[in-house]
Amino acid sequence: MQQLTKEHFQPISVDLRQAEQISRPSLSFWADAWRRLKQNKVAMVSMIFLIALIVCAIFVPMMSSNDYFTTDLAGKNKKPSAEHWFGTDDLGRDVFVRIWYGARISLEVGFAAAAIDLVVGVIYGGIAGFYGGKIDEAMMRFADILFAIPYLLVVILLLVVFEPGVGTIILALTLTGWIGMARIVRGQMLQLKQQEYVLAARSLGADDMRVLFKHLVPNSLGPIIVTLSLTVPSAIFAESFLSFIGLGVSAPVASWGTMANEGLPAMKYYPWRLMFPAVFISVTMLAFNLFGDGIRDAVDPRLRK
Amino acid sequence: MAKKPIDQNDNLLEIRDLKKYFQIGENTLKAVDGVSFTIKRGETLGIVGESGCGKSTAGRTILKLYDPTEGQIIFEGKDLSKLSNSEMKPLRREMQMIFQDPYASLNPRMTVGDIIGEALDIHGLASGAKRKERIQELLSLVSLNPEHMNRFPHEFSGGQRQRIGIARALAVEPKFIVCDEPISALDVSVQAQVVNLLEQLQEKMGLTYMFIAHDLSMVKYISDRVGVMYLGKMVELAESDKLYSKPLHPYTQALLSAIPIPDPEIERNRERIVLEGDVPSPMNPPSGCNFRTRCPKAMPECAAAAPQWKEVEPNHFVACHLYN
Incomplete structure (x- = not known):
């Protein structure tokens, strides 16, 4: 081993400015979350699948030579072939186009329900949590009462009163769907408004609006996005389920749920009529949920390494 | 320290009988219960006391981050206690706060x-x-x-x-800054940096500080005068040298005896006043003098009435029946 003598050591100059240097590149919260999401392979595969799904749902019905409502009684219940990739149904309609048309409806319902949940839930929960006290108490009890009404009952009631269709389904889903979001946002507000940086903003003279939109909402965005990413698949599933039990969109409009419903009696002889919608429902649900999990892991600082 | 001499008659801030109660269910928590003192322009007033004694609440109430239950906050001759938020806004430029937790305050x-x-x-x-x-x-x-x-x-x-x-x-x-335990979350080496920075800034900009802390030696170093709080009340207030050399209130004496001395010989033989029991709940403070349950010198009259806040020596205030 080499002997270390005094000559081996040299004083280094101490530069205070050097001590202040930060070598890591500056990353905003979202850039950091995106970096972590990119490392999550499962979430990235799900994301690519979902993007492909959205693109296909938009363009396939536009470009295909088949449409979702033209019947062809001579060519009904055909096996998947070059002409009809996913076969045809009992009225000779092309299942492939109907699947993508159904995807449009499913995504429409999913995103619309999520958007309405977002707006209503954030405002409602934000007000309850921010003002607290009696206002909070009254608002959250009202939400609890609404939440206690059996959901299927509400849906059936609504579908009796209104025309069955996409609008009614969205209304039915959002009537109680926003409560989960409101609870999350309220919890965040209650926790965050105690933070010292809120107090600091107050001592600088910030008003309620500034505190709410500059400090509280940006800091609750993580949990809001996570809740949102899990609201979309649950709305899609609810639409499929309602359509499957006959409470959804009416013919000739296609939805994955109605297609599965129509395919069920023919399961033994024409399995593709049930299989394709069922596979699309399952895989889409799985992708949304895995992607949502990925987002949760990416924005949760407790999992930061 | 090359500081400008402090004009003893120039009060930047005067606190009169300040009270802040919190309603917790059916109970009232008396976080600050009748505190009076003045802060002179350009000085540093240290406030010490155990956790939960109301130091931070007092600081925040003075800045009107909490609405005072009672009492007056007179800043440059203007009573802030009744001002609304919008009336306070221009005054927010005059008084600011530095927070305890550098991780939560940004x-x-x-x-x-x-x-x-x-x-x-x-x-x-x-x-x-x-x-x-x-x-x-x-x-x-x-x-x-x-x-x-x-x-x-x-x-x-x-x-x-x-x-x-x-x-x-x-x-x-600002002219006035409440420093709410600005160094207690920092490493000792960094504490010195921050305290020195605060002193430099005071000198450069003529700032007045209210320095809340529980580190007694640090408070002595930075403060011109030091106030001691116990259970929502101020028990003693004096110039820092005087308070540390000749504490009058039994609570101050006990607190000061807890400062370790960096000499093992003296430290070993040092006599400590150890207080019995815990701080009583501020929801249900003892009658009379609220320190009497733990006071080694408690007398019968301590239970009967709360002691007066009296100037027993020039610039040395104490609230204790021993000096009434």
């Missing part, structure tokens, strides 16, 4: 520039290129690299974050 989603710039935005002090210039100037003032204005708080160390908090408070050019 919004993690904002850049350092926006955190410091928020004060400028709220009061419309500067915008555009001038805003940037001012932020960089403030960063240099607290010896941080001005290029760091686009970075986020999590990229800084505790001491650096605390300096960002100081820069934010200074952005509005």
Whole structure:
């Protein structure tokens, strides 16, 4: 081993400015979350699948030579072939186009329900949590009462009163769907408004609006996005389920749920009529949920390494 | 310290019988229960006491972050206690706060520039290129690299974050700053940095501090006068040298006897006054003098009436029946 003598050591100059240097590149919260999401392979595969799904749902019905409502009684219940990739149904309609048309409806319902949940839930929960006290108490009890009404009952009631269709389904889903979001946002507000940086903003003279939109909402965005990413698949599933039990969109409009419903009696002889919608429902649900999990892991600082 | 002499008659702030009660269910928590003192222009008033004695609440109530239950806060001859939020807004430029936890006091989603710039935005002090210039100037003032204005708080160390908090408070050019335990969350080596920075700034800008802490030696170092709080009340207030050399209140005596002495010989033979029991709940404080349950010198009259807040010697106030 080499002997270390005094000559081996040299004083280094101490530069205070050097001590202040930060070598890591500056990353905003979202850039950091995106970096972590990119490392999550499962979430990235799900994301690519979902993007492909959205693109296909938009363009396939536009470009295909088949449409979702033209019947062809001579060519009904055909096996998947070059002409009809996913076969045809009992009225000779092309299942492939109907699947993508159904995807449009499913995504429409999913995103619309999520958007309405977002707006209503954030405002409602934000007000309850921010003002607290009696206002909070009254608002959250009202939400609890609404939440206690059996959901299927509400849906059936609504579908009796209104025309069955996409609008009614969205209304039915959002009537109680926003409560989960409101609870999350309220919890965040209650926790965050105690933070010292809120107090600091107050001592600088910030008003309620500034505190709410500059400090509280940006800091609750993580949990809001996570809740949102899990609201979309649950709305899609609810639409499929309602359509499957006959409470959804009416013919000739296609939805994955109605297609599965129509395919069920023919399961033994024409399995593709049930299989394709069922596979699309399952895989889409799985992708949304895995992607949502990925987002949760990416924005949760407790999992930061 | 080359500080300007303090004019003993120039009161920047006068607190008269300040009370702050919190309603917790059916109970009333008397966090601050009748505190009176003055802060002279240019001085540092230290406030010490155990956790939960109401020091922070007192500081926050003085800045009107909480509405006082009773009492007056007279800042430069103007009573703040009854002012509304909008009437307070111009006064927010005069008085600021530095917080205890450098991790919780900076919004993690904002850049350092926006955190410091928020004060400028709220009061419309500067915008555009001038805003940037001012932020960089403030960063240099607290010896941080001005290029760091686009970075986020999590990229800084505790001491650096605390300096960002100081820069934010200074952005509005206040006269008075409440320092709410600004160093208790920092390493000892960094504590010295921050305290020295606070002293330099005081000298340069003529600031007045109310310095809340529980580290007695640090308070002695930085303060001109020191007040001791116990269970929502001020028990003793005197010039810091006097308070440390000749404490009158039994509670102050007990607190000071707990300071360790960095000499093993003396430390071993040092006599400590150990208080019995815990601090009583501020929801249900003892009758009379609220320290009597733990006081080694308690007398029968202590239970009967609360002691008067009296100036027993010039500039030495104490609330204790021993001196009534």
